[in-house]
Amino acid sequence: MSRITTAASAASAAGISQPQEQPALNKAALAAAPESYEQTHVHNVYESIASHFSSTRYKPWPVIASFLSALPPGSVGLDVGCGNGKYLAVNPNVFILGSDRSANLVRIARDHSGERRCEVAVADGLSLPYREGSVDFAICVAVIHHMSTRDRRREAVGTLLGSVVEGGRGKVLVYVWALEQGNSRRGWDARSDQDQLVPWVMKAKQGGVDGPGNAETTYQRYYHLYRKGELEEDVLAVGGRVVESGYDRDNWWVVASRA
Amino acid sequence: MKILSLNFLTCAVKACKSSSASYPLHPKDAELVQDDIELNPQLLVNLMPRIDWSALSTTATELGFPALPAQPPTPEELEADEQKLKDLHNLLMQTQIMEGKLVCGNCGHEYAVREGIANFLLPSHLV
Ligand SMILES: [Zn+2]
Numbered sequence: 001m002s003r004i005t006t007a008a009s010a011a012s013a014a015g016i017s018q019p020q021e022q023p024a025l026n027k028a029a030l031a032a033a034p035e036s037y038e039q040t041h042v043h044n045v046y047e048s049i050a051s052h053f054s055s056t057r058y059k060p061w062p063v064i065a066s067f068l069s070a071l072p073p074g075s076v077g078l079d080v081g082c083g084n085g086k087y088l089a090v091n092p093n094v095f096i097l098g099s100d101r102s103a104n105l106v107r108i109a110r111d112h113s114g115e116r117r118c119e120v121a122v123a124d125g126l127s128l129p130y131r132e133g134s135v136d137f138a139i140c141v142a143v144i145h146h147m148s149t150r151d152r153r154r155e156a157v158g159t160l161l162g163s164v165v166e167g168g169r170g171k172v173l174v175y176v177w178a179l180e181q182g183n184s185r186r187g188w189d190a191r192s193d194q195d196q197l198v199p200w201v202m203k204a205k206q207g208g209v210d211g212p213g214n215a216e217t218t219y220q221r222y223y224h225l226y227r228k229g230e231l232e233e234d235v236l237a238v239g240g241r242v243v244e245s246g247y248d249r250d251n252w253w254v255v256a257s258r259a
Numbered sequence: 260m261k262i263l264s265l266n267f268l269t270c271a272v273k274a275c276k277s278s279s280a281s282y283p284l285h286p287k288d289a290e291l292v293q294d295d296i297e298l299n300p301q302l303l304v305n306l307m308p309r310i311d312w313s314a315l316s317t318t319a320t321e322l323g324f325p326a327l328p329a330q331p332p333t334p335e336e337l338e339a340d341e342q343k344l345k346d347l348h349n350l351l352m353q354t355q356i357m358e359g360k361l362v363c364g365n366c367g368h369e370y371a372v373r374e375g376i377a378n379f380l381l382p383s384h385l386v
Contacts, residue, residue, distance in 0.1 A: 035386075074305020076267065093302050097264055099379075106376055116294065116355065116375055119264050123379040127386060129271040129370075131282055134309065 023220060025197045030222070034148040041222035042146040043101050045200065049219055050104035052202050054084035063248050064141060065090050067173050067255070075136040078163055080125050081143030085109025088118040097130070099123040125156050132162050137171045142251075145176040145224050148195070150234075153224065158238035161258050171243065172256045174235075179225035181250035194225045226252045260375055263351040265318050266310055270363035271370075271379040280365040283314040286321055287369065289359035298348045304334050315351075324350060 030037045046053065064087060071077070073093035082088060082098030083105050089112060098120040100106045109120045123129050125143060138160045147153045157174065164170025182189050188196075197220040232242050235256045245254040268284055275281035312331040319327050337344050360369040361377055368385065371378050 072305065073301045074303070074307075074309075076306055076309045093299065095263065095302065095306060097267060101380075103376075103378065107374070110374075110376060119261055121260070121264075121268075121377045121379055123271060124381070124386075127271045127273065127379070127381055129268050129377075129379040131267060131269040131311075132276060134267050134311075136309070 022199065023197060025193075025195055025222070027195065030148050030195070034152060037148050038146065038222065041197065041220055045219040045221050046100075046102040047104050049200055049202055050084075050102055050108060053200070054105065054108050057084055058086060060086055060090055061141070061175070061248065063246070063253060064139060064173065064175065067139070067171075068094065071137060077135050077137035077139070078128075078130060078160075080123075080128065080138060080140045080160060082106075082109050082120060083142075085112035085118050085120065087139060087141065088120070089113040095119070097121070097135075099125075099128065101125070126152065126159060128159055128163060130163050133165055133170075135164055136169065137173070138163050139173045141173075141175040142177065144174060145226065146222060148222055148224065154234045154238050157234050157240065157256070161235075161238060161240045161256060164258065166258050168241070168243075168257045170257055172240070173253065174231060174256070175248075175251050175253045176226045176231055177223055178247065178250050178252045179227045180247075184250050188225060190227065192225070194227065196223050196225060197221065198223050228252070260356050260372065260377055261352055262315075262318060262322070262354045262356070263306075263310075265356075265361075266315055266351075268361070268377070270366060270368060271381055272363070272366055272368060272385050275363055275365045278365040281363050283311075283318050284361040284370070285364060286318070286356060287360040287362050289322060289356045289372075291322065292355050292357050293349070294353050294355055296348075296352050298345065298352075300337075300344060303344060303348055303351070304337050307331060307334065307337075310351075319350060322354075 068090045071094050075094040077096050079087050079096050079098040082100050088096050088098050098109050101124055103122045106120045106122050110118050112118050140160055144153050144156045160172045179188055179194055180190050200219045202217050231252045231254050232245055235242050239259050240256040241259045243255040243257055270281040316327040332343055355375055356372050357375050359372050362369050
């Protein structure tokens with residue numbers, strides 16, 4: 001298992017309590033090699049925290065659940081970045097192909113509602129293995145904000161749009177984290193930096209009762225926080241049409257179709 | 260992975276998407292299992308328009324199933340003939356590829372399937 005040990009986790013291992021020092025985001029490294037940056041600060045992290053992450057992500061968000069529930073029976077769709085698969089079985093009358101970059105999360109998703117009940121594959125959101133224009137819908141929840149350049153984020157939206165049927169019938173639902181989340185504990189607002197490293201602290205019980213206590217490992221995940229209107233701009237930039245959009249608990253979301 | 264999924268999958272290499280040889284992917288050394296899944300007639304009948312029948316026929320033949328009829332069944336035929344519906348359910352929903360490979364007919368890349376999960380991550384030279 002790969003570990004991204006940081007100054008913060010070293011401090012906690014040494015018994016130093018809050019506040020932990022947050023490492024700075026290295027913008028030069030990100031710009032020079034976005035793919036390897038995402039490998040370190042997104043893919044490796046999810047691979048390491050998969051089961052802990054999954055145990056904290058079990059409740060479908062209402063906007064997404066109602067989008068899925070409103071689909072006609074027999075609809076076929078994608079869940080790109082399906083994580084632990086919590087949306088794959090929301091509507092038993094539609095067929096969803098889930099995919100995620102993390103093989104560990106995909107294994108969890110496969111068995112989400114019973115052994116081998118969910119259809120999942122390991123795939124990259126920018127190199128999806130689906131035939132173009134073949135499905136009725138695609139959802140992509142909390143994924144595209146992990147892509148580190150605007151070109152890559154737009155390409156991801158374009159890839160989703162390309163996978164659904166032409167005309168207005170194919171629908172794509174995208175959720176991303178918002179910059180404007182004044183009420184959250186993160187405290188970001190419209191003036192904050194849009195590119196952030198966000199810590200994931202994993203407690204691992206080590207050493208038993210007489211051991212040194214609960215060791216913590218802190219993983220740093222890269223996020224691009226979307227400002228108001230940015231997601232819609234990205235949809236339009238790749239030739240899509242915005243059907244509906246909104247803000248929901250610290251996230252911006254959009255339902256888009258092919259123009 | 261279900262045989263139904265194969266009908267929507269193609270090569271992850273961008274240059275292959277425009278080639279008709281990349282679809283459908285060809286199963287190789289496939290180990291199949293039959294799951295017991297409840298038949299959902301409405302789901303099955305309604306998703307027929309999304310199925311590429313000729314690709315499904317190719318897949319069925321390659322996996323050793325009896326040849327499919329030349330034309331897909333109509334909704335009326337499926338509703339009138341329970342056996343037809345059951346056969347389709349068996350092929351699309353209950354048959355799973357557990358182990359093996361999926362091969363692109365255009366670039367020749369082989370995607371591994373393990374424990375029912377296909378891996379479409381590409382080596383860096385193919386991205
Ligand atoms: Zn190929």
